[in-house]
Amino acid sequence: MLTPEANLRLQLRISTISSVTKSIIIVAWLVVGILVGLSVIGVNIAPLLAGAGLIGVAISLASQNLIRDAINGFFIILEDQYAVGDVVGIGDATGFVEAINLRITQLRDTEGRLITVPNSEIRTVTNYTSNWSQVDLKIPIAYHSDVEKAISLIEKISDSMMRDQSYRKEILEKPIFLGVDEFSNQGIILRVWIKTKPLQQWPIGREYRRRVKIAFDQAGIELSLPQQKIWISQENSNQP
Template sequence: MLLLVTPSPQPSSTSTSVLPDPDKVISDVAVTCQNDPVCSTLAGMLSNAWWAPLVSSAVVVVLIVLFAFVLRNVAHRVITRVVNRAATGGSITSRFRKGAATDGIDALLHERRKQRAETMGSVLKHVASVVILGTAVLTVLDRLTIPIAPLLTSVGILGVAIGFGAQELVKDFIAGMFMLLEDQYGVGDVIDAGPAVGTVEAVTLRVTRLRDADGRVWYVRNGTITRVGNESQGWSRAFMDVPVAYDADVVGVKVLLEHVAEEIWADPELRESKIVEPPQVFGVEQLSDSSLVFRISAKTLPSAQAEVARELRLRVKTALDTAGIPMVATA
């Protein structure tokens, strides 16, 4: 008799799925999150799911980015508040008389302080943004287990190379920073910058743009300016030397010039818009074998000295002609 033996069916490896061992998953998550309080907390909330570390990393990255932007906004607000406070300064009317002329000086100084403070505020905001956001990017890369040591090394080498190649540019920027901090000059000032003399039209951290009396525009790098003569800062002075004959009446000439000074001070147009103090007669400034030189001087608003000096010459010449006192030529 022939017996047929049917083999028992074997379990197919493709027909059943192998489920992950829960104990192994819990062990792996515990090892991954052992030094991370955020990951440990999320692992407990998600029942030790295998994707808990991924969620933890994403949450931490989002928190770092949010904190960086919040810190950046706070820094910008603080800088803006400091800039607004620096832009408003005390009045200088206590040094001079109170009036329209000193009001004009205060307005000019306020505008200069405002421009300087806004420029410095802009620089500080950019520096704060670069530092805060750069630190956040490095922290995120470190959180994502991306090695940042090679990146920092490359950036350091690149910075050294740029520093050597752009020494003049760095020098210009540093000189521009100190120029703004010390308020050496501003837009509208007439300055002598060495290479060029003229009115300042624009000031940046790298260059200063001047326009001279002929209308020529000069671009002077801040790093090349070794000394600056500012003719328009705070106040200016107009003066006139009056040469008269050696045998002239010294007392009479001085009294005559004092009357001219009083007339100029009494002129409402000059007093309210150009002169900040009563003109002074200094007496005999020079002696020679042919003439006596008297000097009359007036403190004026910045850049108004030329107009006041012309008015002084006109009134002094008229007064001398009326009194019959001739002026003599000086050598």
């Protein structure tokens, strides 16, 4: 009864929650196993259980950061802020969520570095792959280029992407051409939005840019570069 997007999100949540639950269960059974083992070999565990409360209080006072990590990690998982398999930005770090538990979140960035972030230090999270993603494509063309011709080519490229069997399943809606978005020192900026499945915005964006470059080259439309005009005044000069 779930949509494919909701089903994928549910799978990510289940894998994340199951990994966290597994860690908690392992620790709990380890403690129980130690206590049972001590009782089997004849050690009186009653004083240990009685003193466990006092020890717990002492540990909690000495490790307040760990408690904050666990509380924040619990709400991250409960609220589905992100899950294993998402691409997120946390502070200055951006990467693929490789592992998450009640204490830490681990990201793998584009250079393969593993970044570990304590959950208590997470304030703002940017999730690039929650439910759906989007290509925000800005196409700069030279000021002397034929704008209407460029727009027509962009619409044809959007149609061809939707007909392509390799990409149509990854694009959720027909690409939206927003129009002439800006006049800048880089030229005339045309803007396109493409709504995609999670994690597909990058391959879709790369393929769209490739097709734009080929189509524009064939039509003689130049993709512009940053440019400046310099005006030299000779008002106070005796030179002609």
